[in-house]
Amino acid sequence: xxxxxxxxxxxxxxxxxxxxxxxxxxxxxxxxxxxxxxxxxxxxxxxxxxxxxxxxxxxxxxxxxxxxxxxxxxxxxxxxxxxxxxxxxxxxxxxxxxxxxxxxxxxxxxxxxxxxxxxxxxxxxxxxxxxxxxxxxxxxxxxxxxxxxxxxxxxxxxxxxxxxxxxxxxxxxxxxxxxxxxxxxxxxxxxxxxxxxxxxxxxxxxxxxxxxxxxxxxxxxxxxx
Amino acid sequence: xxxxxxxxxxxxxxxxxxxxxxxxxxxxxxxxxxxxxxxxxxxxxxxxxxxxxxxxxxxxxxxxxxxxxxxxxxxxxx
Numbered sequence: 001x002x003x004x005x006x007x008x009x010x011x012x013x014x015x016x017x018x019x020x021x022x023x024x025x026x027x028x029x030x031x032x033x034x035x036x037x038x039x040x041x042x043x044x045x046x047x048x049x050x051x052x053x054x055x056x057x058x059x060x061x062x063x064x065x066x067x068x069x070x071x072x073x074x075x076x077x078x079x080x081x082x083x084x085x086x087x088x089x090x091x092x093x094x095x096x097x098x099x100x101x102x103x104x105x106x107x108x109x110x111x112x113x114x115x116x117x118x119x120x121x122x123x124x125x126x127x128x129x130x131x132x133x134x135x136x137x138x139x140x141x142x143x144x145x146x147x148x149x150x151x152x153x154x155x156x157x158x159x160x161x162x163x164x165x166x167x168x169x170x171x172x173x174x175x176x177x178x179x180x181x182x183x184x185x186x187x188x189x190x191x192x193x194x195x196x197x198x199x200x201x202x203x204x205x206x207x208x209x210x211x212x213x214x215x216x217x218x219x220x221x222x223x224x225x
Numbered sequence: 226x227x228x229x230x231x232x233x234x235x236x237x238x239x240x241x242x243x244x245x246x247x248x249x250x251x252x253x254x255x256x257x258x259x260x261x262x263x264x265x266x267x268x269x270x271x272x273x274x275x276x277x278x279x280x281x282x283x284x285x286x287x288x289x290x291x292x293x294x295x296x297x298x299x300x301x302x303x
Contacts, residue, residue: 006285010278017274021267027251201281208288215295 001204005197012194019187026181030099037095039187043195044088045113049155050196051081051203052120056148059141068214071137074144076206078123080199085117100165109159109166116151123147 020039028035055077062070092110093103104110126143130136159166257263 006282013274013278014271017270018267021263021270027253029251032252033254201285205281205285205288208292212288212291212295219295219298 001201006201009194009197009201012190013198016187016191016194020191023187024183026184034095034098035184037091038184039191041088041091041095042188043191044084044091045155046192047195047199048081048084048088049151051077051084051199052148052151054200054203055081056144059144062137062141066134066137068137069211071141072207072210072214073203074141075127076203076210078120078144078147079206080203082117082120082124084195084199085113085120089113089117096165105165107159107166108162108164109155112154112158116154119147119150119154 016039020036025033025035055074058070058074058077062074092113096105096107096110097103100107123140123143127136127140130139254263257266
């Protein structure tokens with residue numbers, strides 16, 4: 001990852017944390033100041049979906065042209081994506097407790113996101129249960145495509161077909177009114193870009209660490225032969 | 226000139242009182258903001274963020290060092 005992108009990520013996040021707390025937001029009942037959570041909760045999900053998308057691209061790349069590098073990148077992007085997803089879930093639960101009245105509301109979007117996270121957890125269980133490296137890489141690449149294909153309807157389609165407390169769902173005008181608020185967009189979009197860049201940065205670090213690990217194993221193998 | 230200033234001032238005051246009226250509808254943390262204590266919160270969050278970012282940069286450098294170390298070591302073992 002280019003250095004200027006890292007600096008851009010840091011700059012954007014600093015701006016988001018200042019602007020997110022100090023800039024004007026719409027004054028709405030029930031939400032009150034908690035509307036600011038939008039700047040921190042929603043970018044987690046944008047980050048997760050972006051990282052999962054990059055992950056599935058590397059999985060497809062692996063199946064087309066198997067290489068250790070594609071496999072490494074596919075795993076690590078999914079790994080960091082899952083961290084973003086868990087953070088999104090926790091922040092969402094905390095917010096739900098104050099906006100909706102309970103941590104777990106059985107809301108379609110909340111349930112869908114939980115199932116999506118479990119589908120991705122299974123990806124790591126699958127990886128952990130196959131000994132042979134090539135088999136593991138190929139099987140998990142195929143599974144990753146399935147996981148991504150399952151996540152999209154679970155998060156983006158099913159919740160929109162039913163009514164839900166979560167904004168952006170069917171029968172609920174929801175966030176449209178503040179989504180369209182330009183004051184919030186000024187902070188929200190930089191937050192999304194900043195967190196996505198941050199996620200990619202952490203992922204590249206993990207990919208490099210994994211590459212170092214693999215190299216050390218190679219050197220050890222050569223020594224024993 | 227004086228008239229202009231006073232009329233401008235009047236406009237500003239009117240705008241202020243209008244926003245003040247709008248603010249009273251929905252309870253928000255206006256007190257925290259007017260006291261300036263919100264800046265304490267912002268500063269604390271920024272310290273944590275800055276610390277994490279610096280740590281991430283240091284980790285990046287550490288990984289780079291390890292990579293260099295390995296690329297030096299690799300040819301000698303072959």
